[in-house]
Amino acid sequence: MKLITDEAGTSPLTNLHEKALPQSIEVYAAVAYVQSDEPFLKSCRESNKPFKLWARYDYSPATRPEILKKFLSHNSPNYQCFLVPDIFHAKVIWWKNYGVYVGSANLSDRAWLQNIEAGIFVDEEEAAESGLLEQIEDFFDSLEDRSRPLTQEIADHVEKLFLSDFAKHQYQQQKHFSETRQIPELTSQITVRSKRRNNRKQEAFLDEWGETIEQLRGIAKRVSQPEYKPSWVPDHASAGIQADQLLHAYYHTFLKARWNQAAIYESHEENKKDPEKALLHAMDWWSRLPEAPNDEQVKFDEWASYHIEHLSKEKILSLSNEQFFQICRRVNATIEHAQQVSWKQIGLSEQPPSMKHIERIRLLSDFIYKQTNNHGDSALGVLYYVLHEGEDREIPHRLFQATKDPKWKIPHMGLSMLGEIVGWAKPDFSPPRNRRTSKAMHALGYSVKIN
Numbered sequence: 001m002k003l004i005t006d007e008a009g010t011s012p013l014t015n016l017h018e019k020a021l022p023q024s025i026e027v028y029a030a031v032a033y034v035q036s037d038e039p040f041l042k043s044c045r046e047s048n049k050p051f052k053l054w055a056r057y058d059y060s061p062a063t064r065p066e067i068l069k070k071f072l073s074h075n076s077p078n079y080q081c082f083l084v085p086d087i088f089h090a091k092v093i094w095w096k097n098y099g100v101y102v103g104s105a106n107l108s109d110r111a112w113l114q115n116i117e118a119g120i121f122v123d124e125e126e127a128a129e130s131g132l133l134e135q136i137e138d139f140f141d142s143l144e145d146r147s148r149p150l151t152q153e154i155a156d157h158v159e160k161l162f163l164s165d166f167a168k169h170q171y172q173q174q175k176h177f178s179e180t181r182q183i184p185e186l187t188s189q190i191t192v193r194s195k196r197r198n199n200r201k202q203e204a205f206l207d208e209w210g211e212t213i214e215q216l217r218g219i220a221k222r223v224s225q226p227e228y229k230p231s232w233v234p235d236h237a238s239a240g241i242q243a244d245q246l247l248h249a250y251y252h253t254f255l256k257a258r259w260n261q262a263a264i265y266e267s268h269e270e271n272k273k274d275p276e277k278a279l280l281h282a283m284d285w286w287s288r289l290p291e292a293p294n295d296e297q298v299k300f301d302e303w304a305s306y307h308i309e310h311l312s313k314e315k316i317l318s319l320s321n322e323q324f325f326q327i328c329r330r331v332n333a334t335i336e337h338a339q340q341v342s343w344k345q346i347g348l349s350e351q352p353p354s355m356k357h358i359e360r361i362r363l364l365s366d367f368i369y370k371q372t373n374n375h376g377d378s379a380l381g382v383l384y385y386v387l388h389e390g391e392d393r394e395i396p397h398r399l400f401q402a403t404k405d406p407k408w409k410i411p412h413m414g415l416s417m418l419g420e421i422v423g424w425a426k427p428d429f430s431p432p433r434n435r436r437t438s439k440a441m442h443a444l445g446y447s448v449k450i451n
Helices: 011-025 041-047 065-074 109-113 124-130 133-148 152-163 170-180 189-223 237-258 261-273 275-286 296-310 322-329 331-342 357-370 378-389 394-404 414-423 437-441
Strands: 002-005 026-033 051-057 079-085 091-096 101-105 116-124
Touching: 002 011, 002 051, 011 041, 011 091, 011 101, 011 109, 026 041, 041 051, 041 065, 041 116, 065 079, 065 189, 079 133, 091 133, 091 331, 091 357, 101 124, 101 133, 116 124, 124 133, 152 170, 189 237, 189 275, 189 322, 189 394, 189 437, 237 275, 237 296, 237 414, 261 275, 275 378, 296 322, 296 414, 322 357, 331 414, 331 437, 357 378, 378 394, 378 414, 394 414
Parallel strands: 026 051, 051 079
Antiparallel strands: 002 116, 026 091, 091 101, 101 116
């Protein structure tokens, strides 16, 4: 154990970090105020080792918007940021395989280069022997429950706040922040537990969905770059659809072909220490394909344009039964569900004779088209609500209602189907996501829930 404090003519935190980083296998940092990229964040990013930051989210703003932008622009599963609202004030850095710092220093030039700061450093061996390491692990696990993964919407909100003159109008700014905040308020540990009991499912869904969509956006930005774009992918193809089709091809080529659910989890165990490496390998394989390995070409050439046109705000409520069927037969989640659903579940009085799969999709789509929820909304009405009733950034909230709230739910129109439809309709906001997408990302090493 060692006291880390100011020393004449030196930067003790910088010195500690420079010694620790080469020997660590991963870095976790829980630091409330993040005002500077150097030296800590920049060197972590350039080291190419997995790194996670938990920072504070409040009206001040505690974390500078350019820092948040760098996390998003890096688009790497190895470089992640999570935000803890309001009551977060920790300063803990864990260089895994080296040791832990607990002290007073935020991530700022003043803290690392000028201020009188004080903290304790414990090497990993001593921390393990004393039981401290287990407590540190529990602390970071608890942050997982209290934090929200960074998204573009949160970064945009912080940037608008930062650009405003909050020093002169602090009261108005705090009020504005409360009215527009992207992460629910935490006021105390007791309140946290109470609120979590009431809203646990929704908050867990929004956290997981937001993190996964932001990861998909990162894949989209990277796979749509010229060096990773196969020659047969149309120039006009949305980056979001390109990400979806990369994952589609990866799943059907490397996972489904083995026809073993265990293959997904085996691949995850192999790749979870370095998902960046696995993603680069997948994108390199994708870029070299001389032609679409499955049905990806059809999806680029025909599926994408059909969805964009017919799921538009102007057309969606007037879709005919036949047009809705054409939507359903272009949604992978519905195609797969039609293979599994029983004839009783879709309202048939007797078992139909053996039929082609396309006929099963039609029976399912006909059934969904005729349903209404407890509000009296049709399936088209629910689709309109999810896609177009309000701002895009609120789509995850509406998606939760439409799939988890009994008052909103339409039979057989579940999360996988609606999540994919959102992606086809608004691929640049939210690339398509269904169980196949989640399985492919999980296999690549991402910590993605397979819904």
